[in-house]
Amino acid sequence: MPCKHQLKEENNNRINFNIMNKTIIININGTVFHIEEQAYELLKEYMTDVKRHFFNSADSLEITTDIENRIAEMFTEILAREARQAIIDQDVTAVIEQMGSVKDFENAEEEGSAAGFAEPNFTMGAGATTRRLFRDPEDHLIGGVCAGIANYFDIKAVWVRLFFAVCFLFAGTGAMVYIILWIIVPKALTRADKMAMKGEPLDLQGFKRNFEAEMSTVGGRLNELRQDARPLAFQTRDFISDFFHHLTTFFGGAGKILIKVLGIAIILACIGGSIAIVVLLCATWFFGGDNFSVPDTFFNYAYINQVRVAFALLAIIPLTTLVILISSAVFNTTGLNRSAGYTLLIIWISSLGILLYHGSRVASEFRDSAGFTQTMNLKPTPNQVYYLELNETRFLTHEDSTRLNIKTRFNNMVLTDDDDNDDLEPNSMRIEIERSDVPYPVLVEEFTSRGSNYEEALSNARNTRYVFAQQDSVLKFDYKLRRLDNKMWHGEEVKLTLRIPLNATVMVNDKINRYINNSMNLWDCSPNPENRNNRTFSPFVMTTEGLQCKLDSAVTAVQEPPVQSSNTPDTVIVVQGKRNTKLTPDTIYLDSTEAPAPVRKPVVIRKYRKK
Amino acid sequence: MLVENTQTQMRKGILEYCILCVIAKGEIYASDIIAELKKAQLLVVEGTLYPLLTRLKNNGLLSYNWVESTSGPPRKYYVLSPEGRQVLEQLDKTWQELYFAVQTSIEGRK
Numbered sequence: 218m219p220c221k222h223q224l225k226e227e228n229n230n231r232i233n234f235n236i237m238n239k240t241i242i243i244n245i246n247g248t249v250f251h252i253e254e255q256a257y258e259l260l261k262e263y264m265t266d267v268k269r270h271f272f273n274s275a276d277s278l279e280i281t282t283d284i285e286n287r288i289a290e291m292f293t294e295i296l297a298r299e300a301r302q303a304i305i306d307q308d309v310t311a312v313i314e315q316m317g318s319v320k321d322f323e324n325a326e327e328e329g330s331a332a333g334f335a336e337p338n339f340t341m342g343a344g345a346t347t348r349r350l351f352r353d354p355e356d357h358l359i360g361g362v363c364a365g366i367a368n369y370f371d372i373k374a375v376w377v378r379l380f381f382a383v384c385f386l387f388a389g390t391g392a393m394v395y396i397i398l399w400i401i402v403p404k405a406l407t408r409a410d411k412m413a414m415k416g417e418p419l420d421l422q423g424f425k426r427n428f429e430a431e432m433s434t435v436g437g438r439l440n441e442l443r444q445d446a447r448p449l450a451f452q453t454r455d456f457i458s459d460f461f462h463h464l465t466t467f468f469g470g471a472g473k474i475l476i477k478v479l480g481i482a483i484i485l486a487c488i489g490g491s492i493a494i495v496v497l498l499c500a501t502w503f504f505g506g507d508n509f510s511v512p513d514t515f516f517n518y519a520y521i522n523q524v525r526v527a528f529a530l531l532a533i534i535p536l537t538t539l540v541i542l543i544s545s546a547v548f549n550t551t552g553l554n555r556s557a558g559y560t561l562l563i564i565w566i567s568s569l570g571i572l573l574y575h576g577s578r579v580a581s582e583f584r585d586s587a588g589f590t591q592t593m594n595l596k597p598t599p600n601q602v603y604y605l606e607l608n609e610t611r612f613l614t615h616e617d618s619t620r621l622n623i624k625t626r627f628n629n630m631v632l633t634d635d636d637d638n639d640d641l642e643p644n645s646m647r648i649e650i651e652r653s654d655v656p657y658p659v660l661v662e663e664f665t666s667r668g669s670n671y672e673e674a675l676s677n678a679r680n681t682r683y684v685f686a687q688q689d690s691v692l693k694f695d696y697k698l699r700r701l702d703n704k705m706w707h708g709e710e711v712k713l714t715l716r717i718p719l720n721a722t723v724m725v726n727d728k729i730n731r732y733i734n735n736s737m738n739l740w741d742c743s744p745n746p747e748n749r750n751n752r753t754f755s756p757f758v759m760t761t762e763g764l765q766c767k768l769d770s771a772v773t774a775v776q777e778p779p780v781q782s783s784n785t786p787d788t789v790i791v792v793q794g795k796r797n798t799k800l801t802p803d804t805i806y807l808d809s810t811e812a813p814a815p816v817r818k819p820v821v822i823r824k825y826r827k828k
Numbered sequence: 829m830l831v832e833n834t835q836t837q838m839r840k841g842i843l844e845y846c847i848l849c850v851i852a853k854g855e856i857y858a859s860d861i862i863a864e865l866k867k868a869q870l871l872v873v874e875g876t877l878y879p880l881l882t883r884l885k886n887n888g889l890l891s892y893n894w895v896e897s898t899s900g901p902p903r904k905y906y907v908l909s910p911e912g913r914q915v916l917e918q919l920d921k922t923w924q925e926l927y928f929a930v931q932t933s934i935e936g937r938k
Contacts, residue, residue, distance in 0.1 A: 245901075246901050247901060248900055248901055267875070271879070274879070276879070276882045276883070276886065279882050280878045280879050280882050283858065283878040283881070283882070283904065284874075284875060284878055286900070286901045286902075286903075286904075287858065287859065287874060287878075289900045289901050290859075290897065290900035290901065290903070292900070293900040294900075314873075315873065315874055316873060316874045316875045317873020317874060317875035317876055318873075318875075321873045321875060321876060322875055322876055322879075324836075
């Protein structure tokens, strides 16, 4: 099939000196003719008519091409027969006569429809004057939805656009509705669609009017006509291609600045994020994570540096790529080339793999669990009253205490752990208070841990130390379980069971109560509710039904634990839990915050005793 | 008006049959088809033929070959497809029936 079927006007006009008429060179499907201007106008008019007549038919391209070919052939024959160079208007008239005018075609088609050969052209005749909703491809800002609606209601498009713009202000409803309409409302592809959209009658007069209107507004849009003659090609254009087409025009137009601003904002955010990640990772690297409220236990993994690098790459590569892509879009520079892109992708996937590997490795170390129990008898007090206290002392290793020069810098001071860390640290200590069968209190310590197998888990559990101290009636519970080596945390826990005899009294304050499983309402059991704080003790007595609040004068009389007056902690410290003392810290700083604020007790430095 | 309508319907009814008959004689160019039809006083203008040919071709009754021409662009030479040949046979039969029907109807009218 010949490729070009339109009349192509070439620029160079020539003068025919014989009759002094201007001639034009035209190209009909590859054959070049010299044609006089008047004849050309006639031919153009005829071909426009013919194309207009057939444009709505599925075979319009083929039919018009056949007709054009035949016309070219007839011209060639005429020129050969009459030995002329240029086509004159008589030739065109003769050709048209032979080919038949559009009126002849119409007659033939009327016969056709009468005989049941109805072409699909004019089947919509009944709905000719009712408007149909189409997207208007000729008057559009984005997708032609607003113009289509305006055509449907026969109002000006600007009002519809204004309405959508206002709707957009209400949480983007306008944009939502617009996109939905864009998808579901068909685009006016053929002239029949466009006419139905504008409510013009679908007869030939209507076509003619519509066509003339188009020709007058957009002079010489033969190009458009050619496009109209290929409805199939247009029908294949789906919403997506349409969307991107309009998106690019939007990019190139009014939205350009907006998009650029948005792009630059995203770039800056990505750069900021990358910097933050690098800083965070470097910081945890150099300071071991201790100073950043992240439980350092998680950073004691043997391959932590690999994990850090992998994590950094995992986070930074997409951000960098995003920065490069957006900057190339915004600043019209060349983006990432293919090989660099693949390299980055491979590095990214490798980092993901490394993270997954270490993740599964760590997870495997939590596969099994083990534990052991240790029981110790406590010294009973004459009045069977026991004060439960939380020991928040910070324990330092020997290296740390010498490095930080603890003895001179923090002389007469107590180092305590900050409460803020509690949320991030594993809650490794719980206390349960039960009734004792023997006339003295008993403390049962149950150590558990996880590991890749039972032995590992048990070894992990043994590699811990829990400090419990009894000072007469004061039972000091360390606030957490401590590891003895620098190993990774494996869910080590200690569960303490304090068994106290019947009728014995435990004094509990808010601080320790957070670690006690027995639900005790300290507020309702406070000796002086107006003046209570989290160090105020509430008395509970052990009954056959368990712990019960016991507010009487006998107990309220002993509000302050006796240790406060003794002030000699170094004589009575009992240190328990001395398993695996290989890496035992040799310095213990004991908390003495129970003392009145101005009077600071000297720091107690005590050699850790081995059993 | 009624007369014209019936006339055009009758003409139209046999037009495709005639076109198929003409093409059945052998490979033929569109303007030669026109010449034949003009001779038979069925069609007067060429332009109406092209939509018909295209439709018959799309229905699989015809096919065409491109043949280079000395005068102008390459020409489409139409031939009947096997399917077209079958359809033509059926139409032949129908035409015989119609002819018989018409002859029987007008017999002894004079």
